[in-house]
Amino acid sequence: MNATSFRRGAMWVLVSAVLAFLYVPLTPPLLFSVTDDGSAGALGQFTLRWYVEMWRNPLLTGSIWNSLIVALAAGLVTPPLALLAAMAVRELRVPRLLTLLFLLPLFIPAVSMGLAMAIFFRLTGVPPSLSAICLVHIMWALPFAFLIILTVMATFDPIYLEAAYVHGAGRWRAFRDIELPLIWPGVSGAGVFAMILSFNETVRTALVQGPYNTVQTYIWATYLQIGLSPTLYALMSLLILVTLALMAATSAMRGRRVNPRAMPPS
Amino acid sequence: MGRGRATARHGLLAIPIAFVTVLLIAPLALTFAVSFWERAGPKIRPAFTLTSYAEFLDGARLVVFERSLLAAAEATVIGLLIAYPIAYYLGRHVRPAVTRTVLALFTVPFLVNYILRTFAWTFLLARTGPVNDALIGIGLVDKAVDWLLFSDFSVLIGLVTSYMPFMIYPLWLAIAGIDRRLIEASWVTGANPRATFLRVTLPLSMPGVFAAVIFGFVGSFGEGAVPTILGGVGYQLMGNTITSALDVLNYPLAAAMSSVVVVSMLVLLAFWYAVFDMRSFLGKIVRWRV
Numbered sequence: 429m430n431a432t433s434f435r436r437g438a439m440w441v442l443v444s445a446v447l448a449f450l451y452v453p454l455t456p457p458l459l460f461s462v463t464d465d466g467s468a469g470a471l472g473q474f475t476l477r478w479y480v481e482m483w484r485n486p487l488l489t490g491s492i493w494n495s496l497i498v499a500l501a502a503g504l505v506t507p508p509l510a511l512l513a514a515m516a517v518r519e520l521r522v523p524r525l526l527t528l529l530f531l532l533p534l535f536i537p538a539v540s541m542g543l544a545m546a547i548f549f550r551l552t553g554v555p556p557s558l559s560a561i562c563l564v565h566i567m568w569a570l571p572f573a574f575l576i577i578l579t580v581m582a583t584f585d586p587i588y589l590e591a592a593y594v595h596g597a598g599r600w601r602a603f604r605d606i607e608l609p610l611i612w613p614g615v616s617g618a619g620v621f622a623m624i625l626s627f628n629e630t631v632r633t634a635l636v637q638g639p640y641n642t643v644q645t646y647i648w649a650t651y652l653q654i655g656l657s658p659t660l661y662a663l664m665s666l667l668i669l670v671t672l673a674l675m676a677a678t679s680a681m682r683g684r685r686v687n688p689r690a691m692p693p694s
Numbered sequence: 695m696g697r698g699r700a701t702a703r704h705g706l707l708a709i710p711i712a713f714v715t716v717l718l719i720a721p722l723a724l725t726f727a728v729s730f731w732e733r734a735g736p737k738i739r740p741a742f743t744l745t746s747y748a749e750f751l752d753g754a755r756l757v758v759f760e761r762s763l764l765a766a767a768e769a770t771v772i773g774l775l776i777a778y779p780i781a782y783y784l785g786r787h788v789r790p791a792v793t794r795t796v797l798a799l800f801t802v803p804f805l806v807n808y809i810l811r812t813f814a815w816t817f818l819l820a821r822t823g824p825v826n827d828a829l830i831g832i833g834l835v836d837k838a839v840d841w842l843l844f845s846d847f848s849v850l851i852g853l854v855t856s857y858m859p860f861m862i863y864p865l866w867l868a869i870a871g872i873d874r875r876l877i878e879a880s881w882v883t884g885a886n887p888r889a890t891f892l893r894v895t896l897p898l899s900m901p902g903v904f905a906a907v908i909f910g911f912v913g914s915f916g917e918g919a920v921p922t923i924l925g926g927v928g929y930q931l932m933g934n935t936i937t938s939a940l941d942v943l944n945y946p947l948a949a950a951m952s953s954v955v956v957v958s959m960l961v962l963l964a965f966w967y968a969v970f971d972m973r974s975f976l977g978k979i980v981r982w983r984v
Contacts, residue, residue, distance in 0.1 A: 436787070439779065439780075439783045439787075442776075442779060442780065443780055443783070443796060446776055446780065446858075447799055447800070449855065450800070450803035450804075450811075450855060450859065451802075451803055452814070452818065453803075453811040453812070453813075453814035453815060453818065453855065454803065454806060454811065454814070455814070456813075456814040456817045456818065457810065457813070457814065460817075509709065509710050509713060510710070512706055512707055512709055512710045513710035513711075515707060516707040516708075516710060516711060519707060520707060524967075526711070528963070528967055529711065529714055529715075530710065530714060532714060532718060532719075533714070533718060534909075535908055535909070535912060535959055535963055536718070536722070536912075536956065536959065537912055537913060537915065537916025537917070537933070537955055537956075537959070538913075538916065538917075538918070538933075539916050539917075539918045539932075539933045539936050539937065539952065539955075540722070540725075540916055540936075540952040540955050540956050541718070543725060543936065543940070543948055543949070543952045544718070544721035544722045544724070544725040544952070544956075545717065545718075545721050547721060547724055547725050547728055547945065547949065548717070548720065548721035548724055548725075551724065551728075563717060566713075567713075567714070567717055567718055570710070570713075570714070599699075599703065624805050625805070627807075628805060628806060628807035628810075629807070630807060630809050630919065631809075631918060631919060631933075634937075635937075635940070644807060644809070647809075647810075648809065648919070651813070651923075652922075656813060664810045664813070667806070667807065667810065668806050668810065671802070671805055671806050672802065675798075675801070675802055675805065679798065
């Protein structure tokens with residue numbers, strides 16, 4: 429028994445240490461963004477001026493606007509696409525192959541995916557646009573949304589669809605009135621997840637962006653050309669806070685999810 | 695149901711298939727083709743030449759290739775050593791509510807852009823940064839340690855913190871999905887915990903281990919931002935070598951290097967697909983039609 433509790437203690441030390449290792453890098457931007465010393469790395473007086481000043485830079489506000497548009501589009505388009513993907517896996521004869529296909533964007537390294545889509549757009553004559561950036565973000569978010577929706581679908585008992593068919597409902601009616609409401613938390617969760625991924629994507633975007641900047645490519649390009657500045661720290665802090673807020677929103681949604689155990693076993 | 699409706703339904707289901715095929719698989723194939731093309735000034739034109747591959751295998755870039763292989767292998771092994779025990783513990787010994795909370799805690803830093811997280815290490819590991827201060831404070835070293843930042847060490851830290859969170863989920867999925875009765879059977883037949891782990895749990899968790907290895911290895915192998923931020927001036931891995939080839943508009947060379955990364959990934963993925971039954975891995979979340 430002693431050995432067990434020792435092992436349990438050691439495990440929680442490891443988990444906490446690894447979490448600390450992952451969370452500590454989130455704090456310096458938050459600290460540097462509220463300090464008045466222009467030189468990064470030193471803490472001066474508390475100030476919020478960088479959060480005010482960033483709105484005076486039109487390049488930056490433009491990139492924030494672009495990020496919002498792209499994230500909204502990715503958040504709206506990815507869930508229905510992933511829902512169709514999950515249904516294709518369920519209904520068509522080659523589920524293993526289709527699963528692999530829809531998970532593929534997850535396995536392609538960021539630079540290779542960005543480069544491939546950039547070359548494709550270039551050779552097919554698609555000019556750089558926010559829509560092109562959207563397509564890249566949707567491709568990146570698709571496997572995550574697909575997995576989230578599959579997970580929720582697995583808790584849905586198809587017997588309910590059978591019941592609907594018996595009562596004369598068509599496939600569409602049964603889907604709309606029975607299945608969709610029950611898997612809706614997964615669909616909306618996938619949407620929020622897609623928005624978070626879109627907000628936090630740099631490398632793929634940078635290869636197809638053309639003249640359009642998102643917040644992330646703005647940070648990356650400014651870092652490469654000038655270096656980090658308090659304004660960039662303020663921007664990073666905003667992104668971290670938006671991501672945390674969206675995460676909180678997802679878990680709140682998940683809290684309201686229908687308890688799968690309340691459903692009868694299949 | 696009418697034939698037309700069935701066709702419409704199949705048409706809908708074909709949309710995501712077409713999306714990935716046209717916008718990802720075709721572009722990857724096109725990239726592979728472009729790697730054999732030749733440059734004509736700032737443009738590229740179809741040809742069949744191995745110039746780009748020769749350029750890639752020539753001295754300086756071969757070093758980058760070897761360094762990337764080594765860094766990716768190290769980051770993967772370290773990532774596995776950290777992620778496996780955590781995933782094992784979460785999958786076998788913890789109540790579901792606790793597992794969900796801990797996994798959610800791992801999701802937050804995973805979702806925050808890893809580039810933003812990587813920037814912070816340039817401050818944390820700097821000569822005058824908190825890590826050096828702490829090392830001096832507790833008397834481990836006399837003066838600030840130089841090799842913490844802009845070194846293989848800092849790049850490795852960046853790679854592990856970027857890709858290790860990716861590795862926990864497939865490992866946890868595979869381990870949590872193991873049928874408990876198999877482990878109980880091992881106990882009943884007299885195997886000790888060690889033998890049970892080595893001969894039952896570990897082999898059954900291999901699909902997850904392999905998926906984690908693909909995420910960790912391929913991600914680190916093709917990584918471009920981490921070496922740019924944490925490697926210091928001139929530190930090159932495959933990822934930032936590809937982008938610097940693009941900076942001089944050498945698309946065929948970038949395509950050749952990217953294809954090497956993608957093909958190595960596809961080989962690993964094909965092996966994974968052929969050897970492991972995905973049903974054992976995704977069995978918890980997909981209801982397979984048999």
